[in-house]
Amino acid sequence: MTLLRRLRVGLAAVLLGCGLYVGSCGIGVVAPFGPLLDPAHGIWALARSARVANNVETGIPSLDSEVRIVYDRRAVPHIFASTVDDAVRALGYVVARDRLFQLEVQTRATAGRLAEWAGRNALRADRLQRSLGLARSAEREFAALDPESTEMRLIQAYAEGVWAWTHQMQPEDLPFEYRFLGQEPLPWEPVHSLYLMKRMGYTLAYSTHDLTRRRLVDLIGSEATGDLFPLNSPIQEPIQPNGLGAPRFDFEEPVGPGVPRMRELEDVTAAVLPSVVGEVGSTSDRAASCGSICAAEPALASNNWAVSPARSASGHALLSGDPHLTLSLPSIWYEAHMVVPGELDVYGVTIPGSPGIIIGFNRDVAWSFTNTGADVLDYFQEVVDDPAQPSSYWLDDEWRPLESSVEEFYGPNGELLAVDTLYFTHRGPLIRDGGELLSMRWTVLDESEATVALFEAGRSGSVAQWVSAMSTYRSPAQNGIVADRSGSIAIMSIGAYPIRAGSGDGTEVRDGTRSANDWRGYWPVSRYPFALNPAQGFLASANQQPIDPDTTDLYLGVNWPSPWRALRINALLRADSQVTAEAMRLYHTDPRNAKADFFVPAFLGAANEVLVTLADSQLAEAARLLAEWDRQYTKDDQRAVLFEAAMNELERNTWDELQPRGSGRLLAGPTQAVLAQLVSFPESEWWDDARTFGVVETRDEILALSLRNALQNVLREFGPPQGDGWRWDRVQRANIHHLLGFMALSALDLPVQGGPGNLNPSSGSGTFGASWRMVVELGPEVTAWTTYPGGQSGNPASKWYDNRISTWVDGELEEVLFPISAGQLKGGDVGGSITLRPEGS
């Protein structure tokens, strides 16, 4: 063999070795090249599965009889089955077909097993999830289920549908993300449906406010804490109408800051909230991403409203659902229609993993939810035998054994990343807060009862039946609004609300050594905030305090979100006695904001007051620019940016006392409603900036200073007001990230009409917003219009991956098809079809 030939063979051997290595092992985080690039089975194969299935016939084990699934022109599956179990099996099948990866992400997130994909990057989130005991509680709940119960039947049938798909799917059907990660799908288990509800509970009902509050008391005193983070909102526009026909302003001057007990207070955001705000980003993350216009108050929000026939132009009840959540691709929602003649005919959205429709309508009733934000989590200070390695806790003068669980966390290659030992008292998981051990009592860790309640709600034929069905629902607490074809409308804040010892409120960390401090049960359904066909002819909720405290002693929560959206939607509904479905669509992206109506006059008044005695050209310019604003957050608006910057400055300048020395950030920020209250008290101690020695600032000085600073900030960040630099749609945009954060699979920098506190909330990093929009008219025939920011398919090659985003951005809705039978869908209405047959037939 010549030297040249030897070199050639040597080179070939090296190339072959390298090719086989990267082909089977990959490089770094990139999955093995072979299975990835293989044009028959790798990522390219996804293009072949990007279209809606058409004329597919397949067998499913355990199916009772044939199921026909017809996809309409919007890729919505209409499931026609003979039994409820079959319909649920088919739902599991189509959801798995379109959203298999999403099913697993949610499961892993709840189980604290994301590090098995993402390594140490996900370890902190995983440890938090496991420490909360979410998966553990789901497993216990599942183990306690009666095998013959409706809930077990539903989640079992759903799992059978998922299994059917995963067992028969072809190589080209494996979702993109698995290929990129070099992973195979985790087998779906029925208990994973319960994981999903726990995950929703974590998203919607987890709070560390009690812990923050302890530090606030140390910092500013208990009275001031109570006034700045009050039990009752200072602006009352409750969900259960109080008959006033207008908002009520319960403004009282807050007590000034007390002498701090611990000036060198540890920063709670570092000590206690490592991942608590991970869903929407930490305060500092938000500040980094949106600069001077960052909303201080996180935009956790949802809206729903309904009008009675007397106030609708058509003479039929109208209902709107507008839940807001973290935006993602694929979307959290999946639209579907399930028909079982005589049993079920329900249309709406499900969350992958849930064995039924969560928000939607049937032939008689429509419904939607907003989060109640109730206080359903308490902390108890425990005494243990050994704080380092506890084995028992002190309760009622004796040691009780702690339950423990050893949790192991693995990385992508099976390497052990961490081992945690978790402890549980009879109340719940034990967590460390600084040097103390606290146990958690949380309704989310109890039985949710959501599956059956939602299933029965979907079968109800009237408002009364719907309310009765949902009365068994426990967590996470929701404001359920409902309307029916007879013209009834109702709203109820549904969930398990604990009855507590002592004062009854849940704002303090309680002594865990006495069982007398434990919860004593739950409020009866008859005490839930509720309204049926109110005289005002409409109902609305937007996460505000559900019930007027003047009418009840029921403690539901604390530190309620500012009711700006509630004020706006109520104002819109009061002003229109001939509401149409089209008007409701427009409400979703209504550009006005009650916050601006309140604070703009305050800024301008203060600026004028200060300018009388002080010649300040920048302040005068800022006031002139703000006065030009029509207070509308339209896409082409040029002044909202100045107002938002002024609000941020105002909160920073006002709440300086809430910043522990040396921490660099607020321990917690009172809501803007509390700030609005403070504006009514120009002499309040809170206006003084404690950082300026020997000077006592007044309200007007702080307002004027904030406006002046805001102009400077905006000029620095966005340039002069002339031109397009201040356009709202250039400053504030929506960002819908892929579940794994792949930029190429995300929809970023979307211009939307809305802002912080608007009915269409858009704030901060723009990753939170309207996750589903629905308007339903309950006439002789139910008509509905919907959209959500995403698409039905989880396959990035599919045109159904993100096709609805443009509709969503424009605030448009699409009329849905609501056929009674498969035969009603014809011609252009049909996008594809699947026939499922009992295996072997």
Add this chain to the structure above:
Amino acid sequence: MIVRRRNQFQIVALKVLLLGMAFALATMVFGWWAVPALAAVWGLIAPNRNRAPLLAAVAAGWGWVLLLLWTAILGPIMTLAARAANVMGTGSASLLGMTVAFSMVLAWSAAVVAGALRSPGRRQ
């Protein structure tokens, strides 16, 4: 002379065509491992040992191009290419090129290594 060369070209083209289809079929049935495996077999049995690696590389690339074309008929491959390439930090043309090149490198190197294992007596 010209006719002979044309005939030779046609024979080579036919070999590439058929071998490419064999690579495509083998990939569909056995996955990407079929490429180096089939190329190695070709390297062992090909009548012309010197040309075998090049022929295997071109045929493997052609085989995978065939599969990509088949995929393009059945679905939106360019949408997928754009999105997948972006995730992997490259362009869609690069990703397509990388895919074809990967098969060619595997086939060429496997054929060369296999050819080196052949007994000298079979060398032509």
